Amino acid sequence: MSRDNFVAKSTEGRLSSGHMADDDNQPRRRGLGGEKKPTINDVARLAGVSKKTVSRVINQSPFVKADTREKINAIIAEIGFSPDPQARGLAFRRSFLIGLVYDNPNPQYVVNMQLGMLDAMRGSGYELVVHPCNRGNPTFLTDFRRFIERQKLWGVVLTPSVSEDDRVKIILDEIGCGYIRIASVPVDEPAHIIVSNDRVGGRAAARHLAELGHTTIGFISGPGTFRSSHERRGGFEEELKDRKLKLTDDYIMQGAYTFETGISCGAELLKRTPRPTAIFAANDEMAAGVLHAIRRANLRCPEDVSVIGFDDFQIASSVWPPLTTVRTPTREIGRMAAEKLIGHGGEEGEDHSREAASATSPALVVRDSTGPAPR
Amino acid sequence: MSRDNFVAKSTEGRLSSGHMADDDNQPRRRGLGGEKKPTINDVARLAGVSKKTVSRVINQSPFVKADTREKINAIIAEIGFSPDPQARGLAFRRSFLIGLVYDNPNPQYVVNMQLGMLDAMRGSGYELVVHPCNRGNPTFLTDFRRFIERQKLWGVVLTPSVSEDDRVKIILDEIGCGYIRIASVPVDEPAHIIVSNDRVGGRAAARHLAELGHTTIGFISGPGTFRSSHERRGGFEEELKDRKLKLTDDYIMQGAYTFETGISCGAELLKRTPRPTAIFAANDEMAAGVLHAIRRANLRCPEDVSVIGFDDFQIASSVWPPLTTVRTPTREIGRMAAEKLIGHGGEEGEDHSREAASATSPALVVRDSTGPAPR
DNA sequence: CTGAAAGCGCTTACAG
DNA sequence: CTGAAAGCGCTTACAG
Numbered sequence: 091m092s093r094d095n096f097v098a099k100s101t102e103g104r105l106s107s108g109h110m111a112d113d114d115n116q117p118r119r120r121g122l123g124g125e126k127k128p129t130i131n132d133v134a135r136l137a138g139v140s141k142k143t144v145s146r147v148i149n150q151s152p153f154v155k156a157d158t159r160e161k162i163n164a165i166i167a168e169i170g171f172s173p174d175p176q177a178r179g180l181a182f183r184r185s186f187l188i189g190l191v192y193d194n195p196n197p198q199y200v201v202n203m204q205l206g207m208l209d210a211m212r213g214s215g216y217e218l219v220v221h222p223c224n225r226g227n228p229t230f231l232t233d234f235r236r237f238i239e240r241q242k243l244w245g246v247v248l249t250p251s252v253s254e255d256d257r258v259k260i261i262l263d264e265i266g267c268g269y270i271r272i273a274s275v276p277v278d279e280p281a282h283i284i285v286s287n288d289r290v291g292g293r294a295a296a297r298h299l300a301e302l303g304h305t306t307i308g309f310i311s312g313p314g315t316f317r318s319s320h321e322r323r324g325g326f327e328e329e330l331k332d333r334k335l336k337l338t339d340d341y342i343m344q345g346a347y348t349f350e351t352g353i354s355c356g357a358e359l360l361k362r363t364p365r366p367t368a369i370f371a372a373n374d375e376m377a378a379g380v381l382h383a384i385r386r387a388n389l390r391c392p393e394d395v396s397v398i399g400f401d402d403f404q405i406a407s408s409v410w411p412p413l414t415t416v417r418t419p420t421r422e423i424g425r426m427a428a429e430k431l432i433g434h435g436g437e438e439g440e441d442h443s444r445e446a447a448s449a450t451s452p453a454l455v456v457r458d459s460t461g462p463a464p465r
Numbered sequence: 466m467s468r469d470n471f472v473a474k475s476t477e478g479r480l481s482s483g484h485m486a487d488d489d490n491q492p493r494r495r496g497l498g499g500e501k502k503p504t505i506n507d508v509a510r511l512a513g514v515s516k517k518t519v520s521r522v523i524n525q526s527p528f529v530k531a532d533t534r535e536k537i538n539a540i541i542a543e544i545g546f547s548p549d550p551q552a553r554g555l556a557f558r559r560s561f562l563i564g565l566v567y568d569n570p571n572p573q574y575v576v577n578m579q580l581g582m583l584d585a586m587r588g589s590g591y592e593l594v595v596h597p598c599n600r601g602n603p604t605f606l607t608d609f610r611r612f613i614e615r616q617k618l619w620g621v622v623l624t625p626s627v628s629e630d631d632r633v634k635i636i637l638d639e640i641g642c643g644y645i646r647i648a649s650v651p652v653d654e655p656a657h658i659i660v661s662n663d664r665v666g667g668r669a670a671a672r673h674l675a676e677l678g679h680t681t682i683g684f685i686s687g688p689g690t691f692r693s694s695h696e697r698r699g700g701f702e703e704e705l706k707d708r709k710l711k712l713t714d715d716y717i718m719q720g721a722y723t724f725e726t727g728i729s730c731g732a733e734l735l736k737r738t739p740r741p742t743a744i745f746a747a748n749d750e751m752a753a754g755v756l757h758a759i760r761r762a763n764l765r766c767p768e769d770v771s772v773i774g775f776d777d778f779q780i781a782s783s784v785w786p787p788l789t790t791v792r793t794p795t796r797e798i799g800r801m802a803a804e805k806l807i808g809h810g811g812e813e814g815e816d817h818s819r820e821a822a823s824a825t826s827p828a829l830v831v832r833d834s835t836g837p838a839p840r
Numbered sequence: 841c842t843g844a845a846a847g848c849g850c851t852t853a854c855a856g
Numbered sequence: 857c858t859g860a861a862a863g864c865g866c867t868t869a870c871a872g
Contacts, residue, residue, distance in 0.1 A: 127614065129849055140859045145851060153857055172615050176554045177849030180864050185551060187592070197576035197779070204595060217562070217594045217616060220579055239502065240547050241592060349783055378783045385785055404572070408724055408753045408780055410760055504865055515843045520867060528841055552865030555848050 128171045136165045148173050175215065179242065188431060189246040191221045191234070191258075196347075196375070198403040199420055203249060203272075206424020214432055216244060225252055235261050243267055245431035247424070250274070251316045270427040274321040280447035284427050288318045288400075291416035291452030292325025295398050298414065298454055299368045300333045303463040304396065308359035308366035309337055310376050312347045319347075322372045322400060341366060345376050352379020353386075360387050360395070367395060367463045374399040374406045377413050381459070392461035402455050411458035418452045426450070503546045511540045523548050550590065554617065563806060564621040566596045566609070566633075571722075571750070573778040574795055578624060578647075581799020589807055591619060600627055609633060613642050620644055620806035622799070626691045628652075645802040649696040655822035659802050663693045663775075666791035666827030667700025670773050673789065673829055674743045675708045678838040679771065683734035683741035684712055685751050687722045694722075697747045697775060716741060720751050727754020728761075735762050735770070742770060742838045749774040749781045752788050756834070767836035777830050786833035793827045801825070 130148075134141040139158065146154045147162045154162075165171075179185040190207060192200055200222075207218055221237060223230060238246065238261070245268030252258060253271040259278065262269045271278050274288035299307055309326060312319035327337055340362055343355035352371055356379055359366055371377035377399030384391045391397055391411055399406055402417035426448050505523075509516040514533065521529045522537045529537075540546075554560040565582060567575060575597075582593055596612060598605060613621065613636070620643030627633060628646040634653065637644045646653050649663035674682055684701060687694035702712055718733055720726035727746055731754055734741055746752035752774030759766045766772055766786055774781055777792035801823050 131849080141850080142852095142859055143857090146858085149851085155857060158857080172611070174555070174617075174849055175615065176551050176560055176617065177864090178851075179551045180549070180555055180866085181849080181851035183851095183864070187594075197572040201572035201575050205597065208595075208597065217596075219562075219592045219594055220583075221592075222580065222583065236547070240550065242549075242551065349779075375783075382785055404724075405780060405783055408750075409784060410757055506865080516866080517843055517868095518841090521842085524867085530841060533841080549865055552848090553867075555850085556865080556867035558848070558867095 127174075128169045130171070130173065132169065133162065133165055133171050136169070137162045175217075183242065184244060185242045186216050187219045187241055187243050188216050188428060189219045189221050189237070189241070189243045190249070191223055191246055191252055192249045193223050193225055193252045194249055196401075196403065198405075199249070199401075202420035203247075203424040206421035206426075207247060207428040209421070209425045210428035210432065216428075216432060219243070223252060225255060231257060231261065234258060235265070238262065238265055238267050245269055247427045247431065248272065250318060253277075254317050268431055270430050272423055272427060274318045276447060277317075281430075283447065284423050284430070285447060285449040286318075286418055286423060287449060287451050288321035288418075289325035289328075291400060291418070291454075292322040292327075293329040294325075294452065294454040295322075295370045295400070295416055296326045296329035296333070296335075298456070298460065299370065299396065299398065300330065300335060302368070302396065302460060304368040305335060305463065306341075306364050306366045306368075307335070307337060308341045308343070308362070308369040310343045310345045310352065310355045310359070310369065310371040310380070312345060312372045312376075314344070316347070319372060326370055345372070347373050347375060349375045349379045352376030353382050354379075356380035356383030357386065360384065360389065365395075368398070368460070369395060370398045372400050374401045374403050374413060374415055377415065377459070378405050378409045381409055381411075381413075391459055394464060396460040396463075398460055400452075406455075407457070414457045414460040415455050416452045417455050419450050423450055503544045505546070505548065507544065508537065508540055508546050511544070512537045550592075558617065559619060560617045561591050562594045562616055562618050563591050563803060564594045564596050564612070564616070564618045565624070566598055566621055566627055567624045568598050568600055568627045569624055571776075571778065573780075574624070574776075577795035578622075578799040581796035581801075582622060582803040584796070584800045585803035585807065591807060594618070598627060600630060606632060606636065610636050610640070613637065613640055618642055622802045622806065623647065625649070625693055629692050643806055645805050647798055647802060649693045651822060652692075656805075658822065659798050659805070660822060660824040661693075661793055661798060662824055662826050663696035663793075664700035664703075666775060666793070666829075667697040667702075668704040669700075669827065669829040670697075670745045670775070670791055671701045671704035671708070671710075673831070673835065674745065674771065674773065675705065675710060677743070677771065677835060679743040680710060680838065681716070681739050681741045681743075682710070682712060683716045683718070683737070683744040685718045685720045685727065685730045685734070685744065685746040685755070687720060687747045687751075689719070691722070694747060701745055720747070722748050722750060724750045724754045727751030728757050729754075731755035731758030732762065735759065735764065740770075743773070743835070744770060745773045747775050749776045749778050749788060749790055752790065752834070753780050753784045756784055756786075756788075766834055769839060771835040771838075773835055775827075781830075782832070789832045789835040790830050791827045792830050794825050798825055 130141045130144050133144045144162055147159050175186045190204060211218060247270050249272045253273050254277060269282060270284060271282055272284050274286050276283055276285050311323050330337055343358055345351035345355045352375060359369055360383060369380050371380050377397050380397050381391055384395050389395055399413045399415035402415045406413040406415045430448060505516045505519050508519045518529060519537055522534050550561045565579060586593060622645050624647045628648050629652060644657060645659060646657055647659050649661050651658055651660050686698050705712055715737055718730035720730045727750060734744055735758060744755050746755050752772050755772050756766055759770050764770055774788045774790035777790045781788040781790045805823060
């Protein structure tokens with residue numbers, strides 16, 4: 091019987107890891123080879139203490155005499171001991187893995203978020219496990235719960251729009267897994283959230299266009315499933331209203347945060363009479379699409395139509411003309427989220443209620459796609 | 466003494482996980498809460514067999530009677546048992562984590578690679594741990610070794626350019642960790658590599674330009690530290706040569722795979738006399754930069770100058786005009802790599818020498834940035 | 841084909 | 857401030 095044959099026989103999808111092991115004349119699979127690494131027992135023996143005391147040092151318990159601690163730390167450094175995360179995790183009933191659960195398809199958003207989290211995790215002993223998901227999938231919640239329970243994650247960071255799903259929060263609370271939700275508004279207690287304040291960014295976009303003298307302005311919103319869509323639009327409209335400008339329904343299009351919807355919604359807006367002299371697209375992808383629509387209509391940006399985006403991802407500076415946009419500090423947000431999780435990985439019985447809410451603010455970045463309103 | 470105080474006292478960066486735990490009147494940190502999950506013991510008891518037999522079923526050993534297996538599987542399904550990866554990992558001396566180690570800064574490349582790996586890992590019980598790195602860092606090799614040893618990874622996927630570093634291979638072999646290297650040429654045994662054949666893509670770009678009648682052609686290469694730079698250029702030059710066209714030194718610029726170097730190298734090439742009627746930039750970022758240089762020089766693309774990129778990332782279709790480019794199936798490559806790793810996670814004592822090399826081929830995607838050579 | 845014992849490397853619960 | 861015993865949930869090594 092070949093090795094590969096019975097691997098395929100599995101009936102239990104959840105369990106079929108595709109590997110095998112048994113006794114009785116089978117080829118042995120060994121763990122990582124080489125000389126065996128030192129364990130807590132080696133440290134204890136060398137230091138002449140019990141392993142429990144070494145454990146206390148590892149876990150930074152205050153109940154160790156200073157010189158005992160120093161001696162143990164010296165030995166740890168000398169023999170290059172590093173506690174096994176799996177053994178620790180098994181005893182702790184909790185892994186040293188931090189998850190990133192996302193459904194935002196933008197690669198730059200995802201990578202920036204990962205980099206930010208890793209900034210905070212570097213040297214901490216935690217590792218980052220990525221877990222894209224799809225809320226449209228009927229098994230989404232079941233899969234999510236299985237993932238969290240099975241891996242016994244230390245904590246998880248959720249980004250929009252999955253972060254906006256309260257059913258996910260409920261599962262996390264039930265299981266007792268730490269979590270941080272990234273959102274444009276405070277949808278949870280301060281201890282569980284990082285707020286990106288997209289509304290402020292919407293206002294900044296409106297202010298910029300108003301100051302350039304634009305009065306006939308178009309807007310392309312994101313999909314209704316993202317809270318940020320409403321915030322960006324809300325801020326934009328508020329600021330215009332404060333300045334006695336208004337956005338009429340004809341000049342509002344609903345996009346889907348994609349390049350293609352930017353083209354189609356942009357083309358539509360350019361047909362309005364009077365033609366808008368400025369268009370605010372709720373993200374950079376769509377703003378890049380608007381640039382294409384402008385070109386296809388034989389118009390110029392910014393001479394005929396100003397365009398402003400949101401996010402300041404790389405596409406914003408790669409297109410022509412480079413986009414004026416509103417920058418969201420994604421990497422910074424990722425760092426804050428992981429820090430918060432590591433700081434208190436959802437321990438129960440502690441009081442986080444007084445914890446300050448973590449928040450960031452978007453900021454306007456002016457480039458070449460916006461100019462004075464044509465007369 | 467406050468809880469947060471002594472956390473900061475850590476002297477051992479490697480060990481300071483920032484958490485604490487001890488007995489003696491400290492608040493208890495508990496593992497994931499809720500009702501306790503069923504273990505292998507529960508299954509064994511319910512099935513009236515030993516846990517070892519259940520273990521055999523989990524690991525798909527052939528040495529279990531069919532009806533015993535079925536009975537156990539039924540109980541597993543009924544009570545929703547799922548083996549604990551940490552306990553399994555501890556006993557196996559090996560985790561069920563697969564690492565992605567990369568230093569390519571392109572977000573889309575990174576995300577596509579992750580998605581591809583996850584395609585292969587879905588439902589397998591393995592999880593994906595991401596690990597960006599910087600070969601320029603003096604502690605790079607030490608950090609890398611520590612990461613692999615400490616996490617006892619099942620395997621790791623390496624992408625260019627870190628995949629091209631033989632010192633990394635040596636470490637992996639020493640430790641006995643499974644690995645797959647992504648590279649543009651076969652730099653390792655078939656069992657350890659996925660080849661992207663960039664040379665073929667370079668040839669396709671040259672063929673396309675030659676067929677459009679271009680004879681004065683410029684080239685912008687990537688950085689010498691990427692093997693793909695040489696392959697893309699090599700293929701391009703070979704094909705031109707086969708067609709009796711040649712690339713003179715004046716018409717070759719060295720870029721760094723960045724948008725900015727695309728602008729500067731493009732601007733330089735446009736100053737040549739005669740002016741090139743076509744430019745092949747070795748990736749999309751640089752090709753997008755060339756478009757900017759063309760516009761700044763008051764030239765048109767493709768009427769005056771054709772441009773062709775490489776990768777077919779999203780930027781290629783977002784710029785104006787949409788770029789003709791050479792598509793690399795990154796996600797597919799990621800999937801193949803993870804499959805290969807899961808299929809045989811570096812077990813020793815097995816014969817992988819006859820294993821077929823895994824390879825993919827890039828393909829030309831024609832859009833609007835290339836046209837007939839101007840007369 | 842199956843099982844009892846020992847062990848993976850840590851931490852908890854308890855005692856001093 | 858420190859330690860001996862038991863346990864986390866699995867697999868290995870051995871025996872039958």
